[in-house]
Amino acid sequence: MLAETICSAVSAAGLGIAAVTAYRRRFLAATRIAAYALVPVALVLTGVVAWVSGMVFKPSVWIGFGLLGLAWALFLATRAVERRTLGRPAKPEEPKAARGRPARGAVAPDASAPSLAAGSGPRPTRERAAAPADDFSDIEAILKKHGI
CATH class of the missing domain: 4.10.860 (DNA Excision Repair, Uvrb; Chain A)
Incomplete structure (x- = not known):
């Protein structure tokens, strides 16, 4: 009323x-x-x-809202703890390679070397001159490969 x-x-x-x-x-x-x-x-x-x-x-309604708030706070607390533990580095144990398995080498040891001719067909036979204009030959090859 x-x-x-x-x-x-x-x-x-x-x-x-x-x-x-x-x-x-x-x-x-x-x-x-x-x-x-x-x-x-x-x-x-x-x-x-x-x-x-x-x-x-009704008091029962307020108790229900209180329980919902408590559940929400618990959920947020677990998320915060989970994020905090994921950001920490693991305990310093022995590496996986020292557990009886031999250490493997790099997957692609020549990955840092440029591979312009890989899959681009026959490479044009042109003598490389030591001139400064030849510095852009790698870029030209990439642009030609992509049809630009």
Whole structure:
């Protein structure tokens, strides 16, 4: 009963403010204020206010919200701990290679060497001169490979 009275008073005050705003010839703002002012009365008439006020004043509902908050806090705490432990380096144990397996070499030891001719067909036979203009031959080969 109290919630319905408060909603009706808020709507009446909002409609009064809308009337003053319309008197000042700000009709667009007055229409918007009137629309907002009608919302509380509409909620009272649809029964939403009675449902919410019945829910708000029950202790079991507040206990439920408290448990939801506790579950959320526990979830966030576990996520924070998980992220913190993933960022730390592992304990200094013996490396995997020292556990009885022989250490393997690099997968591609010549990976740092440029491989311009790999898969690009026959390489043009051109003598490399020591001139500074020859410095761009690698770039030219890449551009030709991609058809640019």
